[in-house]
Amino acid sequence: MSEHDVKAAKKTALLLTGGGARAAYQVGVLKAIAQQYPRSSKLPFQIISGTSAGAINGAAMACYASCFHLGVKKLEWIWRNFHTDQVYYSDYPRVFRQILRGIFSAFQADYANKTAVSLFDNKPLRQMLLKVLDLKRIDRNIMGGYLSSISVTASCYNNGDSITFFQSDQAQEWRRAKRCGQRTLLGVHHLMASAAIPLVFPSVRIHQQYFGDGSVNQLAPLSAPIHLGADKILIIGVADPRKNEHNQRMMHHPGLATIAGHLLDTVFTDSLNSDLERMQRVNNTIQTMQQHGIKTDLKPVQSLFINPSQNFSQIASEHFLSLPMAVRTILRMTGIRQHSDSSLASYLLFEQRYTRRLITLGYEDATAQMDTILQFLADDNH
Numbered sequence: 575m576s577e578h579d580v581k582a583a584k585k586t587a588l589l590l591t592g593g594g595a596r597a598a599y600q601v602g603v604l605k606a607i608a609q610q611y612p613r614s615s616k617l618p619f620q621i622i623s624g625t626s627a628g629a630i631n632g633a634a635m636a637c638y639a640s641c642f643h644l645g646v647k648k649l650e651w652i653w654r655n656f657h658t659d660q661v662y663y664s665d666y667p668r669v670f671r672q673i674l675r676g677i678f679s680a681f682q683a684d685y686a687n688k689t690a691v692s693l694f695d696n697k698p699l700r701q702m703l704l705k706v707l708d709l710k711r712i713d714r715n716i717m718g719g720y721l722s723s724i725s726v727t728a729s730c731y732n733n734g735d736s737i738t739f740f741q742s743d744q745a746q747e748w749r750r751a752k753r754c755g756q757r758t759l760l761g762v763h764h765l766m767a768s769a770a771i772p773l774v775f776p777s778v779r780i781h782q783q784y785f786g787d788g789s790v791n792q793l794a795p796l797s798a799p800i801h802l803g804a805d806k807i808l809i810i811g812v813a814d815p816r817k818n819e820h821n822q823r824m825m826h827h828p829g830l831a832t833i834a835g836h837l838l839d840t841v842f843t844d845s846l847n848s849d850l851e852r853m854q855r856v857n858n859t860i861q862t863m864q865q866h867g868i869k870t871d872l873k874p875v876q877s878l879f880i881n882p883s884q885n886f887s888q889i890a891s892e893h894f895l896s897l898p899m900a901v902r903t904i905l906r907m908t909g910i911r912q913h914s915d916s917s918l919a920s921y922l923l924f925e926q927r928y929t930r931r932l933i934t935l936g937y938e939d940a941t942a943q944m945d946t947i948l949q950f951l952a953d954d955n956h
Contacts, residue, residue: 584805584806585620585621585722585802585803585804585805585806586618586619586620586621586804586805586806586807586808586951587619587620587621587622587623587799587802587804587806587807587808588619588621588622588623588632588635588807588808588810589623589624589628589795589796589798589799589807589808589809589810590622590623590624590625590628590629590631590632590810591625591626591628591789591795591809591810591811591812591813591842591843591846592625592626592627592628592629592768592769592787592788592789592812592842593626593627593628593812593813593842593921594626594627594769594771594920594921594922594924595627595656595920595921595922595923595924595928595929595932596627596812596886596920596921596932597626597627597628597630597631597812598653598656598928598929598930598932598933598936599810599812599882599886599932599933599935599936599939600628600631600810600812600936601631601646601649601650601653601933601936602932602933602934602935602936602937602938602939602940603810603880603936603937603939603940604631604635604646604649604810604936605646605650605933605936605937605940606936606937606940606941606944607940607944607947607951608642608643608646610944610948611642611643613643614641614643615641615642615643616639616640616641616642616720617635617636617638617639617640617642617645617720617721618642618951619635619808620721620722620723621721621722621723621724621725621799621802621803621804622635622636622721622723622724622725623724623725623727623738623798623799623802624724624725624726624727624768625726625727625768625787625788625789625792625795626768626769626771626787626788626789626842627769628810628812629726629727629764629765629768629769629788630703630765630768630769631649632724632726633707633709633712633724633726633760633765634648634649634652634706634707635649636711636712636715636721636724637707637708637709637711637712637715638711639712639715639720639721640715640718640720648706650933652706653929653930653933654926654929654930654933655926656924656925656926656929657924657925657926658897658898658901658922658923658924658925659698659898660698660699660702660924661696661698661699661702661924662694662695662696662697662698662699662775662924663694663695663697663698664694664897664898664900664901665898665900666899666900666903668695669694669900669901669903669904670900672692672693672694672695673693673904675689675691676691676692676693679691689776690776690777690778691773691776692770692773692774692775692776692777693773693774693775693904694774694775694901694922695776696766696769696770696775696776699766699769700762700766703762703765703766704762707762707765709759709760709761709762712724712741712760713741713759716741716742716743717743722742722743722744722745722802722803723740723741723742723743723745723802723803724740724741724742724760725738725739725740725741725755725798725799725802726738726739726740726760726764726765726768726788727739727768727788727792727795727798728764728767728768728770728778728780728785728786728787728788729785729786729787729788729789729790729791729792730783730784730785731777731783731784731785731786732783732784734752734791735752735753735754735791736752736753736754736788736791736792736793736794737753737754737755737756737785738753738754738755738756738797738798738801739755739756739758739760739764740755740756740757740758740760740798740802741757741758741759741760742757742802744803745757745801745802745803748801750794750797752791752793753792753793753794753797755798755801755802763778763780764780766778767780767785767786767788768785768787768788769787769788770785770786770787771786771787771838771921772786772787772790772841774921774922775787787841789841789842789845790841792845793845793849794845794849794852795845795846795849796846796849796850796853796875796877797849800875804875805873805875805876806875806876806877806878806950806951807875807876807877807878808877808878808880808947808950808951809846809850809877809878809879809880810880810936811843811846811879811880811881811882812842812881812882812886813839813842813843813846813881813882814839814882814885814886814887814917815881815882815883815884815885832909832914832916834908834916834918835887835916835917835918836917838917838918838921839917850877850879853875853877856872856874856875857874857875859872860872860873860874861874876950878946878947878950880939880940880943880947882935882936882939883935883938883939883942884935886917886920886932887916887917887919887920889920889928889931889932889935890917890919890920890923890928891912891913891914891919893923893925893927893928893931894911894912894919894923895912896923896925896927896928897919897922897923897925901922905918905919905922
């Protein structure tokens, strides 16, 4: 295939959503897909777009775009051997020191050089990413034709915009209402910014701006892969499956833990569902225009959404006691116990018993849909 043919070929994007420890599920899905390809195959996705923990998974895959199997194998090894203290400090002295630091900062003058306020300190995550990710490989993979683009989305606290940082062979920067794309060389600081869950992990400074989790203010999650040239988007979500009952019966007012979990669920899932509906309406409009011979610069974009078949909150409750004692103490202070009606623990449970269960679930869910997935990934140009 000539260079012109490569550029003319349809591009398939991989979109990895955010969700803290829930992102282990994405590894299981990718593992199942990788097993359908020869061991020497390159990544079957020309574009990778990630947010929050999905951005970290996406960056890892981009580093090994020349060998799909190797990338999945290394990513799986990390997630299968996770411990909480690899992501954030989880011992009593540093956990309570972090909380006290946040309390004292509230009494500082506005002009004081304040430290970032958060429930937990995730410096260990930065150290781990610097150790296991060679992000310079991304540029080499783009130059070698193994990857077209990769993007990482973060939320800017300065102006409330959703900023997508991207590396690409030919995509141009863009700006829309409350969101934009900025070309850059991706670094660990971009990943840390995208994964900085509000109030849970500290904000990250990039140049003169402060950033938090990319799922916040992300009104159009599909925007990044579409701007980067995607014709098809495979989306791996981490949202709990919809409950059958329209209104769950509540015996009393929701507690702080339930509200916090509800807010995180809303941040990480609701905008994606709305954007998928919007994209489908655009596709229907394009199809109607084509049927009537009306020309348009718009192009239809196909999508396939893979979402968990089981409830992560229920799985997290089974492994709640795997959390370090200090973390459980903090969660109990907010009203979260092993069988509490809150999804917060499912985002923070970076323990191998839990992550291995999610990897297995992702593998099983993808295997059950493999015919559909392979048909979606099939190259339309052959």
